[in-house]
Amino acid sequence: MADGDDVNGLRKVLVTFKSCLTDNQEVLMDPYLEGWKGLVRFLNTMGAMFSFISKDAVAKIQIMENFRSGEQKENYITLQSMVGYELSNSLVDFTQPYSCPTSGCRTILRLHRALHWLQLFLEGLRTSDADSRTSVLCTDSYNASLANYHPWIIRKAASMAFYTLPTRDTFLKNMNVGTNEEAVAMLGEALPHISQVYEVTESLYAQHKLLDLP
Ligand code: 1PX
Structure with missing residues (x-):
């Protein structure tokens, strides 16, 4: 299937993560948020049961888009510039109760943790048998990642x-990237880029001790 055929499908969305990394391994905010918006569009096709998840993701994307269109927008071009700017201006709360408005650092941390879930889920989808249950793949990847940060009621x-x-069959079809074999192949192409964005962000946050922001 040619790339041009994939108008609404997930190929374009997942490939967006490829364009997040600059030559010097910085993560560009705009394609990062664009990738998330595409994922949310896909999530919105999965029914009302997912709307509380979608709403939270949209709220977080909106916070970051506000930074990207605000007075300090130049400082939010990459995750690295955001971290440098917010830390040097004491804009990040390390403890609760919060004394600063919601920072970009804590907002991106929530999306970053969700990206880990996505990585595990897509890898599960890619490598599982045709008769595997998507609900089990999703639960396993959630329990191994995001669930550790969520209270009981959210879990x-x-x-x-x-x-x-x-x-799994229907899920792959819904991805709208051709046959199931083509969808699986696309996941294999896209996953290394998602993993790279995840790893670069993880080490940036670890370096600045931001991985536990409340
Ligand atoms: C080919 C597959 C594509 C699937 C696309 C699915 C996109 C999923 C987007 C999920 C974004 C979730 C962001 C969650 C951020 C978060 O952890 N927020 C919590 C903490 O925020 P706070 O500001 O309070 O510190 C917040 O409490 C979360 C609330 C909503 C519940 C989040 C559950 C996340 C489950 C993720 C799995 C999505 C399942 C999609 C099915 C395929």
Whole structure:
């Protein structure tokens, strides 16, 4: 399938993560948010049970877009410039209760943790058998990542939503990237780029001790 055929499909969305990394390994904010917006569009096709997840993701994307269109927009071009700017201006709360408005650093951390879930889920989808259950793949990847940061009530609501996911076959079809084999091949192409963005962000946050921001 030619790239040009993929108008609404996930190929374009996942490939967006490829354009996040600059030559000197910085993560560009705009394609990062664009990638998330595409994922949210896909999530919105999966039914009302997922709308609480979608709303939270949209709210976080919106916070970051506000930074990108505000007075300090130049400082939010990359994740690296954001971290440098917010830390040197004491804009990041390391403890609760918060004394500063919501920082970009803590907002991106939430999306970054969700990117880890995405990485695990897509890898599960890519490598699983045709008769695997998407709900199980999703639950396993969630429990191994995001669930560790969520309270019981969110975990419960998320697992109920996962239960409504379609079969692996239908899920791959819904991705709108051709046959299931083509969808699986596309995941294999896109995943290394998502992993790279994840790893670069993880080491940036570790270096600045930002991985536990409340
Ligand atoms: C080919 C597959 C594509 C699938 C696309 C799916 C896109 C999913 C987008 C999920 C974005 C989730 C962001 C969650 C951020 C978060 O952890 N927020 C919590 C903490 O924020 P706070 O500001 O309070 O510190 C917040 O409490 C979360 C609330 C909503 C529940 C989040 C559950 C996340 C489950 C992720 C799995 C999505 C399942 C999609 C099914 C395929």
